[in-house]
Amino acid sequence: MIKKFPSVVAAMLLSLAAVGQEVCTTPDEQIADPNSITKCAIEDTDNGAKKQLSIEVSTRRRVVRKNKEAVSAIGGINSSQKVADIKKKSLLIGKLELEDNSATIEKVPFNLVEEIPLFSKCNNVPLIKQAKCFETNMTKHIIKNFNYPQDAIDAGIQGRVLVQFTINEQGNVEDILMRGPKGGESLEKEAERIINDLPKFIPGKHNGRTVKVKYGVPITFKAPGATNNNSSRTTKKVVAKRTSNVVKKEKVITDxxxxxxxxxxPQFKACTKVPDMQKLTCFNERMVSHIQRNFNYPAAAAEQNIEGRVWVRFIIDKKGEVTNIKMKGPENGQLLELEAKRMVSKLPKFVPGEHNGKAANVEYYIPVNFKLHE
Structure with a gap:
């Protein structure tokens, strides 16, 4: 039986007025999924006064590494620690390509690089097992060096810290970025300290040369005594929210x-300060980045060889909220429709669009093509 591999293609049809070729970027500050990088091919096609922007996002399993492990640690009041609940998180694997083939990628993502960086212990491990060896040793390093900050324990602060860093051409760690929970500065510092203590690596290689490799790992801090209280408050909020959702029906916007x-x-908040002539470009770049970080081919659909285009239509209302999401996919494509809706529903709040000097409800379409590669 021939296996097929999943990909997602999102073609956004936008009207551009005298705008040059768009640039596909994944901003460094976005580390929601640190090891995720996708193929994004952008094409501009002249069509009278308008141009069509096409964005392609795909996953290729030929470069799939084993699932990374999110390290969860519990710190005790008596400074004793034990590690629990090591959770696995699937990676989105892919490739970044630009129309200009001469362009170089300054930092190659871990899941794309041809020869990954290695702990010295993994140097003689068979190629197929090197990624697993890397992740195992990364987890061991975090466990061995982990120390729950006492001030965070006392304050009941816990949560996940996303850490992204680069392993440079010399095998040293640099450019560490952290994003933790609210009030979790001490957790971020501890995560940074752990990563700074990593040993020197055998550097990665790509296209026959030594390169910088970007890697990310989530570290979850769980403080004793904080879980029950927080979960109680969270449960009440969730129940209230669910009840509200049942009673409140979404208003259909027609104007x-x-x-x-x-x-x-409408604008992503990060685009509000760019010059007017660059706002559309910024919007496109942020939309591409969002799609890259959030797409995921439904496993059940892939197993059943379900593929095809899903048209997603939604409204960015006068408050900047995404609402009235509607999907139309292929026959038996309900799983694809739900995935497309999930991706769109995760869009952040926008700065509303304006028409005739007033905030306006704006209708937007995205065609998302789900394809299975041989």
Whole structure:
């Protein structure tokens, strides 16, 4: 039986007025999924006064490494620690390509690089087992060096810290970025300390040369005594929210302006300070980045060889909220429709679009093509 591999293609049809070729980027500060990098091929096609922007995002299992492990640690009041609940998180694997083939990638993602960086202990391990060896030794290092900050324990602060860093051409760790929970600065510092203590690596290689490799790992801190209280409050909030959702029905918006016609398009908050001529470019880049970080081919659909295009239509309302999400996919494509809706529903709150000097509801479409590669 021939195996097929999943990919997602998101083609966003946008009207561009005298705008040059868009640039596909994944901003360094976005580390929601540190090891995720995707293929993003952008094409501009002239069509009278308008251009069509096509964005392709795909996953290739030929470069799949074993699942990384999210390290969860519990710190005790008496400074004793034990590690529990090591959770596995699937990686989104892919490749970044630009129209300009001469462009170079400054940092190659761990799951794309041809020869991954290695702990010295993994140097003689068979190639197929090297990624597993790397992750095993990374987990052991975190466990061995972990120390729950006492001030965080006393304050009941816990949560996940996402850490992204680079292993440079000399095998040294640099450019460490952390993102932790609210009030979790001490957790971020501890995560940074752990990563700084990593030993020197055998550097990675790509296209026959030594390169910088970007890697990320989530570390979950769980403080004794904080879980029950927090979970109690969280449960109440969740129950209240679910009850609210049952009672409150989403209002269908009919007074909207199409994205291609609105005078001032909705904006990601990060785009509000860019010059007007660059706002559309910024919007496109942020939308691409969001798709890259959040797409995931449903496993059940892949197993059943279900593929095809899903049209997703939604409204960015006068408050900047995404609402009225509707999907239309292929026959038997309900799983694909749900995945497309999930991806869109995770969009952040926007700065609303404006039309005739007032905040406007703006209609937007994204066609998402789910394809299985041989």
């Amino acid at each position: 909207f302006v199409k994205f291609v016609e609105v005078q001032s398009i």
